[in-house]
Amino acid sequence: MAPTPKNKPAKKLGALEEAPEKLLQAVVVADSFNKRFRPLTLETPRATNTPVLEYTLEFLALGGVEEVFLYCYAHSEKIRSYIKSSKWSRESSPFEIHVIYSPSITSVGDVMRELDQSRLINDDFIFVSGDIVSNISLQTVLQEHKARRLVDKSCIMTTVLREVSPSHRSRPRGENAVFVMDSNRERIFHYEPLKQSPPTESVALPKDLVKANPKMSLQENLLDCCIDIISFEVPPLFTENFDWQHSRKDFLHGILMDELYGKTVYAHILKSGYAGRIQSLHTYDSIGRDITNRWTYPFCPDSNFLDGQSYKYSRGHMYKEADVILAQSAEIKENTIIGSGTKIEDGAIVFGSTIGRNCHIGQNVKLHSAIIWDNAVIGDNCTIGKAIIASGVHINSGCIVESGAIISYGVEVEKGSRILSSAKLTKASGGKESKNSRAKTITEYEDSEDDEEEQVETSMAGLYSWKNVSESDFSDMSDIDEDAVAKKRGHKRTNSESEIDGFPREAYNSLLGALKQNHSVDIMILELNGLRMSANAEFNDVRLATSSAVVSYMLTKITSNEAVSKIVDATIEKLLPLFNRMIFEVSDQAEILEFMQKELAGKERGGAIMQAIGMKLYNEDLCDNDGILTWWNDGNGPDGETPDMAKVREATTAFVKWVMQQDEDSDDEDEDYEEDDDDD
Template identity: 40%
Template sequence: MPPKKGGTVGGGKKKGHDTNQVSHDHDTQEERLQAVVLSDSYQTRFRPLTLERPRCLLSLCNMPLLEYTFEFLALAGVSEVIVVSCVHAAEIQEYIANSRWSSSSSPFTIETILSPESMSVGDAMRDLDGKGLITSDFLLVSGDIVCNVPFDKVLAEHRQRRAKDSNAIMTMVLREANPLHRTRSRAESAIFVLDEATNQCLHYQDVKSRKRMKNIKLEPEIFTKSTDLVIRNDFIDCHIDICSPDVPALFTENFDYNHIRKDFVHGILTSDLLGKTIFAHIVTDHYAARVRSLQTYDAVSKDVISRWTYPITPDSNLLADQTFRYQRGHIYKEEDVVLARSCKIESRSVIGARTIVDDGSVVSSSVIGRRCKIGKNVTITSAYIWDNVSIEDNVVVESAIIGDGAILKDGCHVMPGAIVSYNVVVGKGIVVSGDKRLTKTSGEEDTIDRTDVDVVGPDGDGFEYEEESELEEDDDYEEIVNSSGLVYSTASMNVSDSSLSNESEDERLPRKVRRRRFSTASSTTAISEDSDDESFLREAQSSVERAISENHDIDIAALELGTLRMAKNAQFHEVRAATIAALMDRITQLSVGGAARQAVETVLNRWAKLFKRQVFDLYDQVDLIQLVQRECARNPQGSSILVHALSNLYNQDILDEEAILKWWQAELSRKEDAEMIKVVEFVQKFIDWLTTADEESEEEDDSE
């Protein structure tokens, strides 16, 4: 990137430029942080939507994905941003030029680089190296990142390593998550072998979800580099990397490097000649994800709505003309929304400005864009309706994406998983099955009307998009189709709603995804036994009880639990179980005499924040409720304690309405374990309040 005026050596007077000034300028050069944003994903998973618009400008919760990426870079302290554009470059340039990031108040400068010949990350990096734009450590990200990780510590650790060893060329930011976390890509996974003490990555292996791995091959040399290794496959890899200026040059030297992980990282770690090292920074208590597939688009959207990404939420109104307001139940509405009195806007919904929803329509867990017209008796569930969409009467849309300007005519039904792209018209009464992707363009420049009346009806406009034959021949094509859709089949994962409640307590424990320690003490590879779960539960419960009795700071208590979990290789389920046991014991002590509500509030108002570092998704929330219920079953005042605990955890945004209702529906279907069932007798009133509070809130807003 061209230097700022007067900001580098040689920018002022050349004569008399003393060594102190040169040293100062050099330090400034080292301290600044550049960022490279790859606006193209070099994939086709979002087609046909990306035939007409770049992925980085697709709408997520009524804001382009690129805005989330820029917001993260601003929080990370980046001073210069280089946006590499391949497809739809002109549209990206125009958007950036008209955005707040190009104003004088922007925290960084932006330069857009056209790289029309780039077909991979490797091509883009080689192009950057050829232009000589990278002059310092830089942050490498895609244009589809949603992240609220404070970056000061990550960057400081990277620079400290670089100061000690110039061969430490990269730090990968990885987010720890359980195997079923919804933001983990089902199509792609990976195994990382790390040095436990330093988090140096010693081995990387790409894993395809449909291929069940029974073993992993490690080179013997790895065991000479570390005496204590951990094998991890519980990361969300959102491809946030801090790189040294050497990285682009290494891509240039190795023209077979195309992918950042399976080519570059794997190649560096297996090279005997380069001597370069790569490290990992593991995030456990903040949010980081990449919208790399339709499945993760759905997951990240839900996380933004549920405020896991705070402060990056719809009501932050990051765009200048946004006017979102937050309401109970994770409902966000902009100004000038017109809602008929008999329509229902249910929890986890986002409604854009100047949208109209008519009588009898129900919007649930969905995002509605701006200037949309929703007719009468329409049902929209877990769907994404973008701007200027017209939906006529009696239409049903389930778990689908409807692009800008589309029209759904009277009585049509869009099934879960379908995509209706820009300006497509679906005719009256037509059913769009979940495997259909409808479009008005194939990406080719032609003016032929290709409307398929069998697909969109005689009064429709559009046709079914078919993927290019070259991709279908790819070995991974079937996996990409099955694992990257908006609706992901969990048939092969042994997961169901019933599994959350109908199994015994022992069966309900998650299958172990253990980290294994390796030792070089013997000539054979030795794998330690799994840690004793009961021992961990006792120690962890004692740790929480000690924190309560000695009134420790929340951060210290959480750190002790985290350290113990890592030492014992325990899962977050066990951490939650131990925490709940300790807190419920304290509540029982304080509730002697019948003061259950006061006891719950006293304990949870102080200590429930521990769950912020133990609960990460819907499954974790349901598991937490079941653990509370199990403890309450042992208490004479269990029914009262349970309802007050649910209310308290809900008000503290630890439990979402969706998780509570999911647990409740499972409880209603149970017919065994009467002792567990009896503690829910008081909960019905809370559930009734939960499901009617949103409606009452709407009526109050209307009356105002």
């Protein structure tokens, strides 16, 4: 700041004048300080079709951040070069960004100590890792923190948490913890990380804490989003405690345990929006799927963050750039991303996979939940599961890559190789000779004793009860088959999964109430989408809840056989926009018919209603020939039909036979058309 001229007195702020607001600053830590992404990170920072760091910077820009300090150690030159050539270094950038290289940082604690010494921070600031994916309102959290600081001068941090069950797929393995909070779930009294080996069996709380707060809430169902609003008083505390390394296990646990500090920490528990951190290969996959499913909107592939991106969204959560070449017989299924210049040959089947730019996918290749980066070549007749295939990889024909495998940059895999799920293949130094595949000039990365292993999460569920729930609380859900959700997940329901399994109940009640009160379908969609996002529910859960609510509503309205078609047609016509948002593939069509069949089992006029539903869905193009016949042939689940379900199905025989005839007629027409072409 320029000095005040001597010939003019310094201007004093008047009573009605405000001091200029300080810049909203954010500190981003680019390093994860673990080896969970090796061998990929031996050569380059983490990336997908869009670099992970882009999601973090977009989130900060949306939140009104004006200055960013990006701390990095590993691959610092690549990160600096990337930022320099990106939109974040242009005049149009919403914030000024400083890339700070420090060879001495090996932990979050080191970053905090450097912040303290540098004096770069002059007010409360946002602290995040460079692998955050979030669409929440950062300003809301910030305003809440500032208001709290005015009331509680001891408040030094507000952290963002999200309600998910301990077994939820977006929770990183080995990262469970118990938050002990006040009855309003705002102030955090105690933080206790849960160990896997030996497993944590109890949490010891200070007697004085229990005595002073008899109505504390113990929460294990909170996911740490790793988004913090931190007071400028925090970095000096790390300087005082040179052994503090981890922001949670050391700082948060220590500051709350020691009353001498006299500091308080609060939580902001998300009621809407999405937040998660890509801190392991497990969360890399799960958050990637959430992005594809648009739970992170507006941060989705078709947002086209980077210059030159041209992704377009199509039904079934499929994203495709320009200049993609698809063979006529290639089958591209839902939840798939394909970059420009990629060619997919005849007979290939791609499901739930991400494919980068300029890739070549050979004939009869099967990709299921695979992640393939730019310039990769997959030979004919290969099968690849949930594996990561890095840029420049060449997999020759006839190979099998099992789920869990990682093939790093530039590796070539010989014809007919089988890559096991535990394999981590790389050309970089630091590996050992590969023994489980015939892969050329490859070493297999071996975890060292210093690696921070991903462990199976431990859970405290069962040590205490979250809340007392009576059967009457679920009386309105009598029409829902509650085991259907558990069967879809392949296990029995547990108390710790109440957050997930609670979605069908809430959605059912919300939708049934909206139908009875004649709300607009737009309001129904809004409420249902909000419930789905907050619970991270799958679309099969949405179809289950919708089927149950729709059938329940119809049963209250139908009073005679003559009224069946009238009520069914009117209800489905009203809900067409809703059905269009949950039915994407043939399997979805069969599933929703199955759910409705189960709901109508044992009900008066159940068969007549089922036939009317099938006809209406067919006439509205919500179900086609394949969907109807899939349900008829094998859409009744692994346990088969109950006698009541069989009665419902038998009542639709005439309709299904008609559909079969339509299907046969369509095939005949196609054959006739082909014969005409041949004659020509």
